[in-house]
Structure formats: structure tokens, C-alpha cells
Amino acid sequence: MVINSNINNVKTKTIGEIFSKDPKIICRHVDVFYGDKQAIKDVSIDISSREIISFIGPSGCGKSTFLRCLNRMNDTIDTCKVKGTILLDKDDIYDEKIDVVPLRAKIGMVFQKPNPFPKSIYENVAYGPRIHGLSSSKEELDFIVENSLKDSGLWQEVKDRLNSPGTGLSGGQQQRLCIARAIAVSPEIILMDEPCSALDPIATAKIEELINQLGKNYSIVIVTHSMQQAARISQRTAYFHLGELIEVGETKKIFTRPKDKQTEAYISGRIG
Amino acid sequence: MNNNKPKILTANEASMIVESSVIKRRKKDARLKTYGRIAIGLAVSFLIFLFVSIFSKGIPGFFQYYVTLDVYLDRDRLDPKGDLSPESLYNGDARSIVLESLYKVINPKGRKEKKAAKKIISTNADVRISKMVLDDPNILGKTIPITFAVDDDIDSFLRGYIKRETPSSERRINDTVIKFVDKLSAENKISYKFSDYILTGSASRSPEIAGIKGAFIGSLLTLAVCFIIAFPLGVATAVYLEEFAPKNRITEIIEVNINNLAAVPSVVFGILGLAIFIGVFGMPRSIPLLGGMVLALMTLPTIIISSRAAIRAVPPSIKDAAYGIGASKLQTIFHHVLPLAMPGMLTGTIIGMAQALGETAPLLMIGMVAFIVDIPGGVTDPGTVLPVQIFMWADFAERMFIQKTSSAIIVLLVFLIFMNAAAVILRKKLERRW
Numbered sequence: 001m002v003i004n005s006n007i008n009n010v011k012t013k014t015i016g017e018i019f020s021k022d023p024k025i026i027c028r029h030v031d032v033f034y035g036d037k038q039a040i041k042d043v044s045i046d047i048s049s050r051e052i053i054s055f056i057g058p059s060g061c062g063k064s065t066f067l068r069c070l071n072r073m074n075d076t077i078d079t080c081k082v083k084g085t086i087l088l089d090k091d092d093i094y095d096e097k098i099d100v101v102p103l104r105a106k107i108g109m110v111f112q113k114p115n116p117f118p119k120s121i122y123e124n125v126a127y128g129p130r131i132h133g134l135s136s137s138k139e140e141l142d143f144i145v146e147n148s149l150k151d152s153g154l155w156q157e158v159k160d161r162l163n164s165p166g167t168g169l170s171g172g173q174q175q176r177l178c179i180a181r182a183i184a185v186s187p188e189i190i191l192m193d194e195p196c197s198a199l200d201p202i203a204t205a206k207i208e209e210l211i212n213q214l215g216k217n218y219s220i221v222i223v224t225h226s227m228q229q230a231a232r233i234s235q236r237t238a239y240f241h242l243g244e245l246i247e248v249g250e251t252k253k254i255f256t257r258p259k260d261k262q263t264e265a266y267i268s269g270r271i272g
Numbered sequence: 273m274n275n276n277k278p279k280i281l282t283a284n285e286a287s288m289i290v291e292s293s294v295i296k297r298r299k300k301d302a303r304l305k306t307y308g309r310i311a312i313g314l315a316v317s318f319l320i321f322l323f324v325s326i327f328s329k330g331i332p333g334f335f336q337y338y339v340t341l342d343v344y345l346d347r348d349r350l351d352p353k354g355d356l357s358p359e360s361l362y363n364g365d366a367r368s369i370v371l372e373s374l375y376k377v378i379n380p381k382g383r384k385e386k387k388a389a390k391k392i393i394s395t396n397a398d399v400r401i402s403k404m405v406l407d408d409p410n411i412l413g414k415t416i417p418i419t420f421a422v423d424d425d426i427d428s429f430l431r432g433y434i435k436r437e438t439p440s441s442e443r444r445i446n447d448t449v450i451k452f453v454d455k456l457s458a459e460n461k462i463s464y465k466f467s468d469y470i471l472t473g474s475a476s477r478s479p480e481i482a483g484i485k486g487a488f489i490g491s492l493l494t495l496a497v498c499f500i501i502a503f504p505l506g507v508a509t510a511v512y513l514e515e516f517a518p519k520n521r522i523t524e525i526i527e528v529n530i531n532n533l534a535a536v537p538s539v540v541f542g543i544l545g546l547a548i549f550i551g552v553f554g555m556p557r558s559i560p561l562l563g564g565m566v567l568a569l570m571t572l573p574t575i576i577i578s579s580r581a582a583i584r585a586v587p588p589s590i591k592d593a594a595y596g597i598g599a600s601k602l603q604t605i606f607h608h609v610l611p612l613a614m615p616g617m618l619t620g621t622i623i624g625m626a627q628a629l630g631e632t633a634p635l636l637m638i639g640m641v642a643f644i645v646d647i648p649g650g651v652t653d654p655g656t657v658l659p660v661q662i663f664m665w666a667d668f669a670e671r672m673f674i675q676k677t678s679s680a681i682i683v684l685l686v687f688l689i690f691m692n693a694a695a696v697i698l699r700k701k702l703e704r705r706w
Contacts, residue, residue: 076595078519104598111596115589117608127607128597181597 012044015260016249020046024189024219025070030084032065032074032243039065042084043245045238047189052215054230054251055223057240058266063223066240067191070221071107072100088189105132108182112194114174116166116181121158124166124177125149128185144184152180153210172203179210183218190214192222196229208233227267231255239263326685330678336467336480337430338419339393339456341373345405347412356409358402366398370420377459378452388448392456394421396469396481421469422462424479424672426453430462433671470679474645475661479672482665484680486647490560490640490655491629491687497564497651498571498628503621505568506575507610510617513576514583515605534573541570542637550638557639561651566634571624578620582613615702622695626688632659658684 010028012018023046032040040062047053047070055063065074072093074080086093093103105128116124125145128134135141145162149155154176158169166177175195182190192211196204211220211233224230230237230251237254239247239262247254247263258264281289346369353360370393371386380389397420405412421427425444428434430453440447456462473483509530517523545566549555555562586609594604635641640656641664648655656664658680665677
């Protein structure tokens, strides 16, 4: 399974540092096709343990598509094909022997639009642990639910109405509920696909604070349209354009001294 | 240069043109509204006409005329064996006991008059006495007043359908009978009340004792079979086609054919049932099991189409959420997709069942039109269904069957309204917002 020998011997057009000392996910030469159309072209990047990395780029540049490759959510789209190598802890996640169920338990996901299940708040968080059999008793499950809600900063607001529907919460609360649902199964990585794009500035601020907190324990990959958000919360930033990974680097460097002209144009607001 | 040269209108010119066209547009709107109102008015008036006509005929069908007689229940003649068994009572002489009680009131003279008197009371009178004795043997040896249904011709006469003025030779009842009926009326022996037979009786050639219970039970059993077969099959098909089937030519052909099946005339399904279930598998005719199977074939496309629509209407974000947390396909479908799609699927199913309830043609093909007096006790007992019963009654010559037909239609309509109400309530109850 291990393709370690030439893993750091990559020819790529990407500018900046794609490698990491402590990689959690290693992507090499990833191509994604929707039917005949190529959405991702030869992307190679490492994602470290306990780092927050943001993907930025203009609409349709493929950053969401690439994000969805990391937990094989693209499997649900019939026409979508993924080529190349994506290693999670040195195991190829596109290997035939890999089951997506444990993979997605390890790599949680938060979506653009808050999408709680039409069930109670408790059930929303308890669903993951229940289907994966993570708790053996009601007390354990209660504990997991409480902890996840605390970690997502929602506990104080909902502890008295755990049985009311999750869809009755405000947009920001719903999104934090979705984050609680994702961390309830103790993932190693959380993928976030524009988690704040449907929220107002106050809810956004809360989510960002939460992401900062979570970054201490999880690897977080976040796709965002807001460059300020990327600058505020992430340690590393990757800039995508037309399916290609143009530049990767420390967030500070990318935003202050981008090496690539396209990156600079996007960051300064000339394209996007 | 001419004036047709394209040019940009000034705001003033543009607003003038718009103004001038506004009146025209408004008139068109008004016309469309009027057409719509006319259409709805027509539809409503037809509906009212239908209801008035059915109810005006059908409501009287739930009532009928009875004659009350003081009957001496002679133990020896009613129960010759003396063991109170049904056979013994059947062999007893209930009929003549009833007639004797009648003769006491109307005093017929001679054979001819007695023959006429016999026509007054329904042939079912002796069965009624046997039943009463079976229920309570203590009444034997006593004289008690008992009400019997009058014969259908007398009933029609009392309702005024058979007229006194018509010459005797053209009437179904002669002057002697009329004389006796008048006498009974004068003695206050004749009453008009809610029919004992319409809701609890079974098929009969004598309209005064014919009822729809057999057909009603037959309909229930047939629908139950239809639901048990069609619902799981339809939902499973819909789930497979929506969630699992690869998008290729074969799937496409299957989809097109399911849609076409929904438009196939129902009688064709009857022929299919006749050929396959009876012809190949040798199933007995006229049983609700067979009827349900044939109707299931007919309702399947409706259920599949509505279930697919319901499944497709489940927001993809919910499926994403389930997959994103690591739910397997089966878990996603059973925990999230089906519960959300259930109201839509049930609505479609109940609409399909309502169609099946009103269906006659395919059931005629498989022999459910047989004249069956017994009330079916299970899905393998021969039986008939409401619409077929209506069809048969509409075909009978006796005057009283006209009202009974309308009464049966009312029962069928009420049944349908209940099913549709159930669909609405279920949908309201199961519907959840997301």
C-alpha cells in the first residue's frame, strides 16, 4: 500500500510549498472529471495534522470539487471520475478495498448550507455515533452528544431543548449543530465547504472562533470565498484557478507577498 | 432615410406605448379569468347534478317498507325435530305461519285471493323467523309482533312508482293485492323505515332483501391484497430506480415502460390476470386474492411513479449530510430518504388504491361478476366488489334495484371520500419541514 519512495518527488507547476513535515493527507497528481470535462488538473498537495488550511479561488475553480474528493463524496455523482493518488495516513483512499463508511467517519464534512436532519437536536448529534456503534449505552451516547455540543459552542443555547427539532434553530446555530454532528464521531479531519456563506456576520464570527478552537485537535480543510476569513483562521492557504492549484503557502505569505501573478490578481480583487 | 430605422425610444415615448397597450392586456386578463370561471362553473354544476341525482335516488334506497304482523310462533311447526338446530328450523313451516298471520289481518277469500296475498311479503320472511328463534328460543310458543320487508313490487307501489290508475293488466300487481295493501295501511300495519338489508344483506335476486355487505367485504379484502402486494413492490422499485439503477439504456427502457403501463386500459390487466393467474397458475376465479393481484398490477405504475417523485423531492443536502457522516447507502435510504418521502409515497398509493376501488373492467375478466350470495370470509372465498355489484344491479330489471344501485354508489363514494381523507390526514401528519 505504501508508495513512499517517490512521494516527495513530484513534478508540479504549483508555486510554493506543497509538502508538509507531518502529512495527514497526501494528494498526488489528482485529476477529476465530470464526464468529459476536467474539473481538477494535476493537483498535488499535503495536508498536515492539526492544521487549518483554506482553499480559495474564484467560483468554479474546482476547490469544492477537490474538497469532496478527500472523503469520496464525489462517489455520489455518477459521472464523476477521480484519478491520481490520495493517501490518508499512507493508505490510498481510492483503493478498491477501502470502504467509504469508515473513511467518512474519519473525515467529517460540514456543508455550505446548514443541513441538519429533520429530527431533534439530540438525534442530529447522536445519529453518527449510533450508526457507527460508538456508544454502548444511553449514558455514553448522552455524554458524546453533550461533549460535541459543548465543543461546537451550542450546549448553553440548546441544553434545555434537546428534543426540539434541529431545523428550528437559527442558521448559525444550525451550522454549529452540523459541526457538532461531524465531531460527534471523533473524526481526524473536518472538511468545510464554505460553512459561513449562508450566515450573517455575527454567526460567522462565532463559527470562525469555533474553527480556531477545533484546529487544535483536528485537521481542518476549509473552502471559502472570503479572503478575510481565510486570512483570519487558516495557517496555510491554497489558491485554485480553473482546476489548477496555482499557489500554496503560509497564509501570511500568500496574502502579503504572493509569488504568482494570478494569485496576486485574485487577492487584490482583480479576478474572482 | 425612412422612419423604420431602429432607434432608442425616450422614456416618455416608451411610457406612452406601454400605457396604450395596458388596456388591451387588462382586457385579455379579464377574458382569461372569465373563461376560467365558466369552466369551473360547468364542472361544479355537473358535479352538483351528479350528486343530486345519485342522492335523490340513493337515499330512499336506504329505506324500505315493512309490514308488522302478530305472529304466533308455533313450537311444533317451526321446529319439527325439536332440537333447535338450523336444519330443523329450515325444515319447519315458517312461511305458512307468516302467511296465516297475514290472512288474519286481511281475510282473503278463496284460492285466488290467497294467491294474491302471498305476493305481499318478501320471500325472506321465514329466514327472519328462523334467525329470531335461533337468537332467542324463548320466544317459541308466544305471539309477538314481527316486522317483515314487503315484496319489492309492493314497495314500488307504496312509493308510487306503480300507479293505481294504470290498467290492472299492465301493472305488476293486480287489484286484489292493492286492496290488501290498502287494508294493511288502514290497519296501520305498514311502516317505512331504515332498511335492515341494504348494509347487512348480501347479493340477492329479490331486491327488497339485497344488500352490499358481501360486496363491501369483498372490496376491503381485495384492496388489502392489492395494498400488501403493490405498496412494498412499488416502493422497492422506486427506491431501486432512483438510488441504485445505473443510468443506462436498460434503465431508460424500464422507466419509459413503467410510465406507459400507467396509461394501459385497465381491462388489459384483467386479460393479463386471466391468462397468467387463472390460465397458467390455475387459480380459482372470483376470489378477492386474485382480484387484489390483478388490481396490484394496475396500481403498481401509479405507486412507482409517485414514489419516485417523492424520493426525488428529498433534498440532496439531507442525503449529503447522511453520506458525509459515514452512513451507508442503506442507512441513508432507510433513515432519511424513506421517512421524508413517505407522505408523498402514501398519497400516491392511496390515490392508486382509490382507482383500484372503483375499477370494474379487469375484475369482470377474472369472474368477480359471479352472483355470490355468501359473504366472503377470507381472501380465498369467492366474492364480488362494490363497483361490480353496482354494475350488476344496474343491469337488473326490478324497479327497486334502481334505488339500490344509487345507494351502493353512495356507499362507494363515501368509501372513496374516506380513503382520500385518510391520504390528506396522513400527509399532513407525516409531513416534516426541512
